Amino acid sequence: MPLICSMDHYTLDQIPHYRRQFIDARLSKFLRDFSIKKWPLDCVDLIKNIRDDKRIPLQIGVAANVRDKFDAVSRYVEEENVYQIILNRNKVRYPFQNSRDRRLNFTIGHELGHIILDHLYIPDTLKNDEERHIEDLEANEFAGKLLMPKKILLSCNFVSFPAVAEYFNVSTTALWMRLNNLQRLDLLSSRKSKVCNVCGNTQMHYVAKFCCICGNKLENNLNGIERTHYFDGVKLDRYQEACECPYCGDSSGYWFNGVCSKCNTMLYNYCHKGLYVDKGGCIYENPGNARFCEMCGSPTYFFSMGFLKPWEEARSLMLANAVAEGSMEYSF
Ligand SMILES: [Zn+2]
Ligand SMILES: [Zn+2]
Ligand SMILES: [Zn+2]
Numbered sequence: 001m002p003l004i005c006s007m008d009h010y011t012l013d014q015i016p017h018y019r020r021q022f023i024d025a026r027l028s029k030f031l032r033d034f035s036i037k038k039w040p041l042d043c044v045d046l047i048k049n050i051r052d053d054k055r056i057p058l059q060i061g062v063a064a065n066v067r068d069k070f071d072a073v074s075r076y077v078e079e080e081n082v083y084q085i086i087l088n089r090n091k092v093r094y095p096f097q098n099s100r101d102r103r104l105n106f107t108i109g110h111e112l113g114h115i116i117l118d119h120l121y122i123p124d125t126l127k128n129d130e131e132r133h134i135e136d137l138e139a140n141e142f143a144g145k146l147l148m149p150k151k152i153l154l155s156c157n158f159v160s161f162p163a164v165a166e167y168f169n170v171s172t173t174a175l176w177m178r179l180n181n182l183q184r185l186d187l188l189s190s191r192k193s194k195v196c197n198v199c200g201n202t203q204m205h206y207v208a209k210f211c212c213i214c215g216n217k218l219e220n221n222l223n224g225i226e227r228t229h230y231f232d233g234v235k236l237d238r239y240q241e242a243c244e245c246p247y248c249g250d251s252s253g254y255w256f257n258g259v260c261s262k263c264n265t266m267l268y269n270y271c272h273k274g275l276y277v278d279k280g281g282c283i284y285e286n287p288g289n290a291r292f293c294e295m296c297g298s299p300t301y302f303f304s305m306g307f308l309k310p311w312e313e314a315r316s317l318m319l320a321n322a323v324a325e326g327s328m329e330y331s332f
């Protein structure tokens, strides 16, 4: 049986249940307030946006020539009613280049956690070690959920541990801790599947040579991390024929030779090139959501006719809907 959790490093049981709910509520509001809908996140960009937005009074400082071991620290300056996050320039290489640099992303997420969870109002000197320890665990939990939302993380294709860490812009340690708290370390040894590394599509015919969503050549390009399901296609019956005409909506079924009897639209998602066999096209009937022919990579009939949105647009629409419906909010 694969290891799903190492109890030595499991920290969630130390955070009281009502505080975990509080973290989720605050994080939810934070994501809404700053319209965070896309991952991976770059927390350096994020804190700059927060500073410029001004709803949370924030100053960003950089400390140079300090020998301290910290990557970043945060504090609240009561007299000025402002939060400060100080980055340690000696420790920071930005933009991030490797797993070690990406530690900073989690550290900033952690400091943001202290701010958003109201830890900083009470001066450190008034807290005992135990209280400080719990606050750090809470800030870690906030950062983990912020950078690696459960819903996205658990549906990932774990091609390799470093690749997934890089995908989320975190260090391998941060990823390991997050998976451990979710009790899903088993994912590190899970079976890899075929995922297009451009658009995240997972549905491809076993003989397909091109991704039917983005037209990417599949050979050696099936190590994508984030999976995306493109459900937005024209619905086909089991003979690959559209259930209703994608142009005029006719569903009478009085069709002849795969052509709508009302408007002459073709009801199969042919390889568009195949419609002009003299141009060397292939003859292939593609799935209803195919923008590109799985066999030769040229645009499909449905896509050329404008029945399907470009995949980038379809993907951001799906993400926006997921956030609007709130399904992302329960997925930390
Ligand atoms: Zn801390
Ligand atoms: Zn693709
Ligand atoms: Zn029609």
Ligand SMILES: [Zn+2]
Residues within 6 Å of the ligand: 271, 272, 273, 274, 281, 282, 283, 284, 293, 294, 295, 296, 297, 298
């Ligand atoms: Zn083709």
